[in-house]
Amino acid sequence: xxxxxxxxxxxxxxxxxxxxxxxxxxxxxxxxxxxxxxxxxxxxxxxxxxxxxxxxxxxxxxxxxxxxxxxxxxxxxxxxxxxxxxxxxxxxxxxxxxxxxxxxxxxxxxxxxxxxxxxxxxxxxxxxxxxxxxxxxxxxxxxxxxxxxxxxxxxxxxxxxxxxxxxxxxxxxxxxxxxxxxxxxxxxxxxxxxxxxxxxxxxxxxxxxxxxxxxxxxxxxxxxxxxxxxxxxxxxxxxxxxxxxxxxxx
Amino acid sequence: xxxxxxxxxxxxxxxxxxxxxxxxxxxxxxxxxxxxxxxxxxxxxxxxxxxxxxxxxxxxxxxxxxxxxxxxxxxxxxxxxxxxxxxxxxxxxxxxxxxxxxxxxxxxxxxxxxxxxxxxxxxxxxxxxxxxxxxxxxxxxxxxxxxxxxxxxxxxxxxxxxxxxxxxxxxxxxxxxxxxxxxxxxxxxxxxxxxxxxxxxxxxxxxxxxxxxxxxxxxxxxxxxxxxxxxxxxxxxxxxxxxxxxxxxxxxxxxxxxxxxxxxxxxxxxxxxxxxxxxxxxxxxxxxxxxxxxxxxxxxxxxxxxxxxxxxxxxxxxxxxxxxxxxxxxxxxxxxxxxxxxxxxxxxxxxxxxxxxxxxxxxxxxxxxxxxxxxxxxxxxxxxxxxxxxxxxxxxxxxxxxxxxxxxxxxxxxxxxxxxxxxxxxxxxxxxxxxxxxxxxxxxxxxxxxxxxxxxxxxxxxxxxxxxxxxxxxxxxxxxxxxxxxxxxxxxxxxxxxxxxxxxxxxxxxxxxxxxxxxxxxxxxxxxxxxxxxxxxxxxxxxxxxxxxxxxxxxxxxxxxxxxxxxxxxxxxxxxxxxxxxxxxxxxxxxxxxxxxxxxxxxxxxxxxx
Numbered sequence: 099x100x101x102x103x104x105x106x107x108x109x110x111x112x113x114x115x116x117x118x119x120x121x122x123x124x125x126x127x128x129x130x131x132x133x134x135x136x137x138x139x140x141x142x143x144x145x146x147x148x149x150x151x152x153x154x155x156x157x158x159x160x161x162x163x164x165x166x167x168x169x170x171x172x173x174x175x176x177x178x179x180x181x182x183x184x185x186x187x188x189x190x191x192x193x194x195x196x197x198x199x200x201x202x203x204x205x206x207x208x209x210x211x212x213x214x215x216x217x218x219x220x221x222x223x224x225x226x227x228x229x230x231x232x233x234x235x236x237x238x239x240x241x242x243x244x245x246x247x248x249x250x251x252x253x254x255x256x257x258x259x260x261x262x263x264x265x266x267x268x269x270x271x272x273x274x275x276x277x278x279x280x281x282x283x284x285x286x287x288x289x290x291x292x293x294x295x296x297x298x299x300x301x302x303x304x305x306x307x308x309x310x311x312x313x314x315x316x317x318x319x320x321x322x323x324x325x326x327x328x329x330x331x332x333x334x335x336x337x338x339x340x341x342x343x344x345x346x347x348x
Numbered sequence: 349x350x351x352x353x354x355x356x357x358x359x360x361x362x363x364x365x366x367x368x369x370x371x372x373x374x375x376x377x378x379x380x381x382x383x384x385x386x387x388x389x390x391x392x393x394x395x396x397x398x399x400x401x402x403x404x405x406x407x408x409x410x411x412x413x414x415x416x417x418x419x420x421x422x423x424x425x426x427x428x429x430x431x432x433x434x435x436x437x438x439x440x441x442x443x444x445x446x447x448x449x450x451x452x453x454x455x456x457x458x459x460x461x462x463x464x465x466x467x468x469x470x471x472x473x474x475x476x477x478x479x480x481x482x483x484x485x486x487x488x489x490x491x492x493x494x495x496x497x498x499x500x501x502x503x504x505x506x507x508x509x510x511x512x513x514x515x516x517x518x519x520x521x522x523x524x525x526x527x528x529x530x531x532x533x534x535x536x537x538x539x540x541x542x543x544x545x546x547x548x549x550x551x552x553x554x555x556x557x558x559x560x561x562x563x564x565x566x567x568x569x570x571x572x573x574x575x576x577x578x579x580x581x582x583x584x585x586x587x588x589x590x591x592x593x594x595x596x597x598x599x600x601x602x603x604x605x606x607x608x609x610x611x612x613x614x615x616x617x618x619x620x621x622x623x624x625x626x627x628x629x630x631x632x633x634x635x636x637x638x639x640x641x642x643x644x645x646x647x648x649x650x651x652x653x654x655x656x657x658x659x660x661x662x663x664x665x666x667x668x669x670x671x672x673x674x675x676x677x678x679x680x681x682x683x684x685x686x687x688x689x690x691x692x693x694x695x696x697x698x699x700x701x702x703x704x705x706x707x708x709x710x711x712x713x714x715x716x717x718x719x720x721x722x723x724x725x726x727x728x729x730x731x732x733x734x735x736x737x738x739x740x741x742x743x744x745x746x747x748x749x750x751x752x753x754x755x756x757x758x759x760x761x762x763x764x765x766x767x768x769x770x771x772x773x774x775x776x777x778x779x780x781x782x783x784x785x786x787x788x789x790x791x792x793x794x795x796x797x798x799x800x801x802x803x804x805x806x807x808x809x810x811x812x813x814x815x816x817x818x819x820x821x822x823x824x825x826x827x828x829x830x831x832x833x834x835x836x837x838x839x840x841x842x843x844x845x846x847x848x849x850x851x852x853x854x855x856x857x858x859x860x861x862x863x864x865x866x867x868x869x870x871x872x873x874x875x876x877x878x879x880x881x882x883x884x885x886x887x888x889x890x891x892x893x894x895x896x897x898x899x900x901x902x903x904x905x906x907x908x909x910x911x912x913x914x915x916x917x918x919x920x921x922x923x924x925x926x927x928x929x930x931x932x933x934x935x936x937x938x939x940x941x942x943x944x945x946x947x948x949x950x951x952x953x954x955x956x957x958x
Contacts, residue, residue, distance in 0.1 A: 129605030250603055259600070263621045266584035270670065271412045271616060273402045275382045278672050287582035287672050311583075313622060315637070318580040318673050 103151035103253060106138035107181070108171055110164055111191050111222070112157030115239040116182035123242055130246070133253050149174045152252055154181040154235075158191045159223045172229040177252060180225045181245075183238035183307045183340060188224040190238070192341040195221045233258065238307035238340070241293050261291040264311050265304050268295035277303050283326050285336060288314035306340040316343070350516040351533035351541065352525060359512055362528035363391035366437055371473075374408060375439040376401055385438065396440045396506065399483040400666060404445045404592035405438050406452060409468045410616075416464065417612040421603060430611070433467040437524075440504075441476045444488040444662035446497035448592030449474070453499065454656045455595055473520055476500040478545040485665025487679040490554035492662050505545045513541040550663075555683045558659060562650040564686065573684045574642045576717050577675040581620070581637035587667035587676035588618030588644065593652065593660055596624075619643050645681055689926045692730045692775025697768045698750055704834050707756045707801070708766055709742070714776060719751045722783030723809035724917055724945040727753075728925045729765065730775030737761040738922040740944070741779065742804045744811035754804040754836065780925040782945045784809040784915055789887050793821040795877075797900055799828050799870050799892020803836045805917055805944075806891050810844060817847055821885070824877050825852040828870035828892070832856060832863055851877060870896060874903045883908040891917045897958045901948060911949035918944050918957065 107117055117139070123130060137147035153175035159165060172178055183189035194203050200219055204212040211217065225231055235248055244260065251258035261267075265286035269276065272295055277284040284303035286295070290311050297304050310316070316337075323333045337343060354362070367373045367388055375394040377386045383398040385405050420426035441449075449469075456465040476497065479486075497503075501521030505513040513533055516522045533541065556564060588594045598617035603610035617624060620641070625634040634640050652660025661678050668677035695712045703709045719727070721741050730736040737759065743752035757766045768774070786794070786809050794813060798806045813820050825844055829835045835854070845852035853876060859867035866873060870892065888909060890900050897916060904914055920932035922940040932939040934956045951957040 126605060133605060133607065246605060250605060250607065253607060254603065262623050264582060264584045266582065266586045266672070267589060267618075267621065270403070270586050270589035273379065273384050275380050275402070276670065276672065279669075280381075287584050311622075313583070315580070315582050315673075318582060321580065322672055 102133065102135040104137045104147060104149070105134040105152045105154070105249075106136070106147060106150040106171075106175075107140070107154045107156065108138070109140065110155065110157030110168070110185070110225075111160040112182065112184045112189075114156065116156045116184075116235075116237075119239045119242050120245060123246070126242075126246055130249065134249060151176045152179060152249075153177070154179045155185050155225050156181045158184040158188045159225065159228055160191055161218045161220055163218070165228055168225065168228055177232045178225075178229065179233045179235060179248070180231045181235050182240045183236060183309070185225045186231075186234040186236055187309050188222050188227075188341050189307075190340065191222040192224075193338070194219075196338060236260070236290055236308035237293055244292055262312055263291055264314070265289050265291045265293065265295050265298065265308075267291055268293070269298050272299055274299045277301070278322075278326065283323060283328065283336075285319070285342075287322070288316060288319045288342070306337075306342050309340070310342050350522065351538050352514040352516060352530035353507070353511050353533045353537050354514060354528060354530035356510050356512060358529040360391045360394070362530075363388065363394055363439065365527070367391060370435070372434055372436040373439065374405070374436055385440075388439075394439060396477050396504065397480045398440070399481040400442075400486070400664065400669070402666075403590060404448060404664070404666070405441050405474075406445075406448065406592050406595075408436060408438060408472065409449070409452065409465050410595055410597070413613055413615045414464060415611045415613050416599070418609070419612065420609050421607055427612075429463075431464050431467055433464075433471055435471040436468075437473045437475065439475045441474055441500065442479055442488075442664070443476060443497040443500075443503075444486075444492055444664045445592050446474065446476050446499045447488075447492040447659060447662045448664070450496060450499040451593050451652065451656060451658045451660070451662075452595055454658060455652075458656065473524060474500050475502045475504065475521075477504040477506065479548040480506045482548055482551065483665055483669075484551055485668035485677060485679075486663060487550050487552050487554060487665060488663035489550045490663055490679070491558055491659045496659060496662075503545075505541045507537075507540065507544055513537055513544070515541075552679055554679060555686045561682070562653055564682075565646050565650040568685045569642065569646070571685050572720070573681060574645065575638045576720075577681065578636070578638035578641045579717075580673040580675050581641060582673055583620060583622045583637055583640065584672070585618040585621040586670040586672070588620045589616060590666040590670045591618075592662060592664055592666070593648070594618060619647070641675075645678065648678055649682065689928075690777070690924070692728070692736075692777045695729070695774045695776035697770055697772050697774065699770050700768070703754060703836055706758070707754055707836065709752065709754050710765070710768075711743075711750050711752050712774070712776065713750045718748055719776075719779055721745055721751065721779035721808075723786060723812050724784040724805050725779040725781050726805075726922070726925070726940075726944065727751075727776050727778030727780065728922075729753075729761070730777070731761060731764040732775065734764040735761050736775070736777075736923075738780075738925060738940075740805035740808075740917070742807045744808050744815060746812055746815040754801065754807075756801060777925060780922075781940055782943055784889055784917075784945055786812055790819045791821060793882060793886040794823045795881060795886050795888040796823075796825045796827075797870060797874075797888065797890045797892070798826070799896040799900075800830065800834070801836070802891030802893070802896075802917075803827055806889060807837060807840070809889060811840075814844060814847055817850075821849070822880060823847070823850040824880060825850070826855075826870060826873045826877065827852070828855045828857070828873070830856070831858045832860055851880065853877065869899070871899045871903050874900070874907070878907055881907060883910070883913070886913065888914045889916075890914060894919075894958070901958075911952055912947050914948040916946055916948055916951075916958075918946065918951075920944070 180186040197203050208217050248258045268291045282303050285306045286304040288310050289304050289306045290308040373388045374385050375388045376383050376398050377393045383401045415430040418428045456462040501518040503515040507513050596617050597614040599614050601612050626632040648661040698711045700708050700710045726738045726740045728736050728738050739753045742754050755762050755765050796806050853873045855866035920939040922932040923929045925940050927938045927941040935954050
């Protein structure tokens, strides 16, 4: 069984919720370990390996010293996959970048301990802003089905297909009542589907964890949100919860 | 036609007996404040008094996703067909959804038969119902007639007296309803049934007969209505995914986690989504939202009716409701395309400033769109109760959000325009006419010659060039006014003169002691700039009072200009703006259509032009 691809999982700044999704695959996990050889996965095992065919990186890069570790993993990996919103786009961790003054951020979060050396921080970067990324698995957290689909595609040697249409399409086929018709607002028209429209299906507007689709009509989105009585500040806040648009990093 | 009646309680009992049988029973049920088709577990869940379901009943014949083939990985001989079908009865289908099923039946049986669809369809029995509630987006009366929904086996009519009347349409329907407590309807019931089924009327209607649509749309392929609406399109596919007549799908291969076996599936897809027409190699054959919206509208209104001789759109209005951007309604699109050419849209005066004693400079906006004009074009402006008149546009297309016009108070419409205050509304039609095609003259030298008010239309072209200054060679602007009080846009003239490789010369017919510039008619400026002009590499734009043209053109020809490099704009009485009324005609040319901008060589031989 030595021909099975060697797979490893690594985490940076994140809640590890995406790895937890994988650990929680239950029935499918047996099929999964038939398919690949998991050589490093801190959530479920303690072994280490020198090199990997596929490395899954969870989390974003939020301090200078993590860059070295990430570059080292990149060197030792065939395919490198950004796993989840934090790795793929920077995710919620990028909210702090909007504050500008990171010393103040540390004071607000850590109080009197703010200047202890291990609490060092810099402007959050997505994995792809440090090393080259071969594939992204979107979502906060990731969709397990999509993760399995990706792993299968890697094992078959084909490129995984991920949706390039917006969440609205999945709401329609799931027969969700459009939240705009219930007086709520939703970023579904510009955000990448693939989540099964799980949030709108449960009555919560899409917040954009899977990032925007290619050629998203953001002007129309702004107009529609404004027509639903959102102020410019509220619209900006919506777009910034997950970093839907590239920001200028210091 | 055979008619029956049945009490609502007896009908519910009948549905219960069907549920207890071996067929799957589907019907309309509530989902929050909305309605959907679902499998009935209890007859009391059935809700036949509904406005519209989120998805049409199509999903039972063409599931959102289904397996077409199964296979073993790497073994082409293992492909095996897969058809999942079971007998079912669907209760509560509106007439337009039945008409849509009739179209799908034809689409899946014409040419090669699609067994997956047809085997499900052939095992189904459809019980329709005439609408009981209005739905503001619906326009089915314009799209379908009785003969289009013969796909039904039975049609229910809610008689509003706790009974349903039933039209028995097929033998299958007759056999089924015989098992219920329904009795033959008497003459009185038949008469009131006919009234009752017409009870709910559409609020909106198509402004032309449906049968005219294919020919009409053939001529509307370039319609700006599509482009304008597509600007707001999210390419989300909602309009096509909720459509009862859309049946396009995407085929893909899925492999089990074992990698040893898998299946080929088909999933609903739609032409409004960006990737629909993309192919390997990175080509997308319908790249823009406008390309896609055009295809959707033509497919519904022309291609499907041409192929199948049935309505391609049944007017259910689901797409209009589902579209968050509010652009999808076929009714609105078609009626907007079919709007009277004489119908203005609303423009709002934003601000004005006085330019001379008689000239005022106005800035207008349209609701929901840019004017989208070209330099040199004009609009027709209406004041209700006074009338309509043509005005050239003074602002550059590079200025987005509003447009500007310089209007001299000389007649009844202009007098009324001068009385407008910011916030007042006017009617606007246009833009109309040919334009100064400056976008085609990149790299050329440009010579603008304006006499008096002629600077108003030329300003549109000049500001366009100034906004893209690096795209052009030397620019020379000659402008003449009667006296110092009649100079137009003095601040901008100053700004133009400071642009690189740009010379601006002004002259006044009558100077005064405060005027240090040139005096004399405009032709006196031409020799002064002759040394910076290379006629073979220069386009000249000439606009001014009628008397000016002959003299200016003579000078330009003397410099060596070819007549095709001299562009003029002619003023005529353009009453309709759309090439019909005849007032603007020069010989056999309609100035509002082929003009107002002409190359001099195209009108040189015309008796009436200059």
